[in-house]
Amino acid sequence: MNKTITIEVLRYRREQDKTPVWQAYEIPYKDDLSILEALNYIKDNLDSSLSYRWSCRMAVCGSCGMMINDTPKLACETFLRDYYPDNIRIEALKNFDIERDLVVDIEPFMEKFQKIQPYVINAMTGKKEKIKENAEIDHGNSGKTPAEIAAMSSKQTPAELVKFKQYTMCINCLLCYAACPQMGLNPKFLGPAALSMAQRYNKDTRDSGKAQRFEVMNEKEGVWPCTFVGYCSKVCPKSVDPAGAIQQAKLEGTMSMGFKGINILPLPKSVKDKVNKFNQFKQPEKTEA
Numbered sequence: 001m002n003k004t005i006t007i008e009v010l011r012y013r014r015e016q017d018k019t020p021v022w023q024a025y026e027i028p029y030k031d032d033l034s035i036l037e038a039l040n041y042i043k044d045n046l047d048s049s050l051s052y053r054w055s056c057r058m059a060v061c062g063s064c065g066m067m068i069n070d071t072p073k074l075a076c077e078t079f080l081r082d083y084y085p086d087n088i089r090i091e092a093l094k095n096f097d098i099e100r101d102l103v104v105d106i107e108p109f110m111e112k113f114q115k116i117q118p119y120v121i122n123a124m125t126g127k128k129e130k131i132k133e134n135a136e137i138d139h140g141n142s143g144k145t146p147a148e149i150a151a152m153s154s155k156q157t158p159a160e161l162v163k164f165k166q167y168t169m170c171i172n173c174l175l176c177y178a179a180c181p182q183m184g185l186n187p188k189f190l191g192p193a194a195l196s197m198a199q200r201y202n203k204d205t206r207d208s209g210k211a212q213r214f215e216v217m218n219e220k221e222g223v224w225p226c227t228f229v230g231y232c233s234k235v236c237p238k239s240v241d242p243a244g245a246i247q248q249a250k251l252e253g254t255m256s257m258g259f260k261g262i263n264i265l266p267l268p269k270s271v272k273d274k275v276n277k278f279n280q281f282k283q284p285e286k287t288e289a
Contacts, residue, residue: 003029005084007038009050010091012098020091020098023047029080035090036064036075039102052102059237062173066102067091072175072235093178095187109174112190115216116198121209160205167200167245169238176232176242188221192232192242195223199245202252218253226250 004026012020025042033041036054043050055061057076064075069089080088096104176192177183183191198217202210217223226246233243 003084005029005038005080006087007042008087008089009039009042009101010089011050011101012092013049013100022089024087029084031079031081033080034076035066035068035073035078035080035088038080038088039075039090050102051100060171062171065093065173065175065178067093067178072178074173074175074237077237093174095177095180095183096174104174106174108187109172109177109191109194112194113172113197116190116194116201116213117209118194118197118201120201120204120207121212122207156205164200164203167196167203167240170197170200170240170242171238173237175235175237179231179235181229181231182225182227186221186225189225190217190222192226192246195226195249196240196242196245199249202249214253217249223249223253 006024006026008022008024010020011017011023025046027038027041027046034057036057039050039052039054052066052075053063054076055063059074059077062074065072066075067073067090068075068078069083072093075090090102092098092102092104096106096108099105170193172193174193180189180192182189195217198213201207202213223246226243228243228247230243233239233241236242
């Protein structure tokens with residue numbers, strides 16, 4: 001007898017559903033069948049009205065993020081064998097408005113993402129006049145003239161790259177937003193992906209827009225609402241560790257503000273040296289056995 005498995009999908013169609021409703025589908029079971037392939041089977045053979053996003057099928061595009069048995073996951077790298085013989089429940093990512101079925105409205109995220117200016121500033125735009133005012137930010141450029149900084153803006157050592165390479169792995173799958181309890185309480189919070197991407201550019205030695213980003217990151221809805229639960233890092237399929245990036249930004253933001261308006265003396269040089277040493281910490285390289 002051929003094996004089967006039941007998949008329950010939370011459906012929402014504006015034209016007919018006042019509230020989301022569960023709909024069950026029974027499909028053939030295979031050990032190597034992914035959740036995404038199961039959804040494709042349902043759409044091709046059982047219900048063509050089912051809506052969801054997908055593209056690459058290789059955990060690169062980040063399109064197929066959804067809640068699978070109440071956990072944020074990529075459908076393309078989650079398999080039926082992980083749940084068989086139990087039923088599988090699939091719904092749209094939490095903390096987002098549902099457009100239709102498993103498709104969510106990502107426009108609010110895109111607006112937040114744009115606010116942190118996710119690109120190399122100056123080196124890319126050619127606005128060299130801004131380099132001087134940002135040169136005091138610690139990029140290892142202290143003491144250099146604007147012309148010297150401009151000349152070296154496209155050069156980077158492996159040691160400099162490793163400081164932010166982890167954050168470049170983000171695929172904007174938004175699993176971290178669905179996992180973040182603060183997003184459920186405060187939808188205006190910039191969120192894990194946007195803030196970790198801000199750190200990616202802040203730590204890039206070719207960039208001189210750190211001061212501009214910190215103006216956004218240190219606002220009320222910037223890094224400060226984060227309570228460091230860490231679930232965003234746990235569900236990240238690329239091990240970006242957005243929770244860690246946010247805590248780094250909190251520390252750097254506090255120092256960059258210079259404790260303005262709170263009547264605290266500047267940090268002693270010895271403490272600043274320790275913080276800088278911490279920020280320059282290089283993760284050990286992986287070695288093959």
